[in-house]
Every structure is written in C-alpha cells, then in structure tokens.
Amino acid sequence: MKLILLGPPGAGKGTQAVRLVEHFGIPQISTGDILRKAVKDGTELGTLAKKYMDKGELVPDEVVIGIIRDRLMEPDCQKGYILDGFPRTIAQAEALDEMLEKMGARIDHVVNISVADEEIIKRLTGRRTCPNCGAGYHILFDPPKKDGICDKCGTKLIQRDDDKEETIRARLEVYRRQTEPLIKYYEAKQLLRTIPGEGSMEEIFNAILKALGE
C-alpha cells in the first residue's frame, strides 16, 4: 500500500498516520518530522530548513525532493509507505511521479483530510509533542495522563515552534496557495479520497479505512 495523506496543517495527518502504520505494517514518512530532526541535530539541512519552518513557509522543493528520493530507496519501503506532508507542491508531486515511474511503482490512494480553519487553530494551539519519542497529544482533545508529561516515555512535552497562532495562519495561507492545488491534481488521476476530518480520531480512522476499501 502506497498512500499519500493530504490536508491542511493540523488536519490530523500525523495522528492518523500512526494508526495506519499499525494497521498496514508500513512506515510513515513525514517530511516535517525529518526536517525537525535535522533542526534538533543542528545539521546543515536543519539550519537551512529552520529559516523557512519558523516563518511557516515551505522548504525549497529540491531539498525535500532529495530527502524523499533517498528515503524511498530504503529497504523498509519495499512493501509500501504512508507519505505524510509530501508532496506539498505540484513540482513535488511531479517529481514523485517521475521517481515512482523509474521504480516501476505507483501511488494507490491519496487521502485528503478536510478540516475548517477555526478547528485547525484550536487543534494546533493545543498540540503538545514528546521531543524524545515523538508521541503527539492535545491539551483538551487527547491529553496525557499526567499534565505535560509523555505517557509513553515520561519526557516533558513541548509545543512546536511553528504552533503559534500567527505562524499557524501563515501556514494555512501557504497551504491554500501551494498545496491545495494538489487536490485537483490527484482528482484528475482518480486517486483522491476526501474524508471529513471533524469527529473523533477513531471515527476518522474508520472512515479512512472504509475509503481505502479495508
């Protein structure tokens, strides 16, 4: 199964990817997570990416395309993968098509999770993440058992730098301008399955499975 998760920031792509990884036994490939790790490790890529991420802008296409090209060659991608946050521009989608064609592979489904802007603001301002194991929480909708502490590894939770309201609004604007056109791109290829992203995390997961014919 080769799947793309599409949707605005905060739509629940990462939340659903974790469940899909467990269901299908294939890896999640999140360009956002890869870039945040590079920032944390202080690599050259991280220094470059941080300049864009802090402003809510997209990292240049050639950089993320290179990341995905390398990642898809890894052995755990043989059976399939869940692309979370890539592609994000038409140029990225076209580069992915080219890569897959060379590999003799193709995308099976594109799941587009649709959520209204005001709900997105609520979700992202309340999101907390574990800097150690990557687990995600929400202070109201999915709180940890102990306030501010990761259930899985006991680490203090943090708020992402780009989850300030001003940056969230910039990310939404970038989404509308650069990423939303992908809906038509994948519709034309008859790969798009749009799922209403408001409801419980479980309801949305079940709706995704149904759309995938599971």
Ligand code: AP5
């Ligand atoms: P990235 O990390 O990809 O961020 P994003 O797309 O903005 O998506 P998010 O991670 O914010 O949201 P999500 O949809 O995963 O929501 P989540 O499940 O966490 O990208 C960050 C930056 O990296 C970009 O701005 C860019 O600079 C750069 N970048 C990354 N990829 C790139 C690319 N391809 N090209 C160029 N640049 C790139 O859920 C959000 C919150 O809501 C959580 O707290 C969760 O608990 C809660 N929640 C989830 N579902 C529900 C529900 N059903 N009900 C209530 N709460 C819910």
